[in-house]
Amino acid sequence: MYLGRVVGCVWSTVKNRSLEGQRFLVVQPLTPALENTGKRLICTDSTGAGAGEIVYWVRGKEASFPFLPTEPATDTTIVGIVDSVHFQPKAGIEAGPPPAAPPPRGRHSAGKK
Numbered sequence: 371m372y373l374g375r376v377v378g379c380v381w382s383t384v385k386n387r388s389l390e391g392q393r394f395l396v397v398q399p400l401t402p403a404l405e406n407t408g409k410r411l412i413c414t415d416s417t418g419a420g421a422g423e424i425v426y427w428v429r430g431k432e433a434s435f436p437f438l439p440t441e442p443a444t445d446t447t448i449v450g451i452v453d454s455v456h457f458q459p460k461a462g463i464e465a466g467p468p469p470a471a472p473p474p475r476g477r478h479s480a481g482k483k
Contacts, residue, residue, distance in 0.1 A: 371426045371427065371428055371449070371450075372399055372426065372427055372428070372429070373399070373400040373401070373402065373404070373424065373425075373426055373452065373455070374397035374398055374399050374400055374411075374413075374424070374425055374426070374427055374448075375397065375398045375400055375404075375422065375423070375424050375425070376395050376396070376397055376419050376420060376421050376422060376423050376425060376448075377396050377397065377398045377410065377421070377422075378395070378396035378421070379393070379394060379395050379396065379421075380394035380395070380396060380412055381394075382394060386442070386443045388440060388441065388442040388443050389414070389442050389443060389444070392414045392415070392437075392442060392444070393414065393415040394412050394413070394414060394415070395412070395413055395414075395415050395419060395448060396410055396411070396412055397410065397411055397412070397413050397425065397427060397446075397448065398410050399411070400424070402455065402457045403457050404424070404455060404457075411446055412446070413427050413433075413444075413446040413447055413448045414433070414437075414442060414444040414446070414447045414448070415447070415448045416436035416437065416447055416448060416449055417448050417449065417450060417451050418451075419448050419451050423451055423452075424451070424452040424455070425448045425450060425451055425452060426448070426449060426450045426452060427446055427447060427448045427449060428446070428447055428449050429445060429446050430445060432447075433445050433446050433447035434447070436449055
């Protein structure tokens with residue numbers, strides 16, 4: 371699971387039939403220290419999250435699990451709304467941002483044609 375902040379929404383009138391009725395939100399990935407990291411992405415929403423909320427999201431096949439028994443064509447889904455984060459870097463180790471979230475998999479990855 372990854373942390374993120376909802377920064378917008380996407381409206382789509384033409385989409386895969388399995389995505390009808392789904393909400394799409396723009397999410398900015400965050401470090402455990404709640405600093406921006408990586409590129410923004412679009413997630414389906416299984417929680418009813420709103421703008422500005424901190425959420426956690428999943429990537430891959432697991433992204434369709436909240437919608438079972440249907441399996442929408444999604445590879446990122448918001449699965450929780452975060453109430454609070456308690457983060458303390460390990461002693462003696464300089465706190466820095468963790469590695470960015472892994473790039474999306476599949477033939478429609480950003481930057482590829």
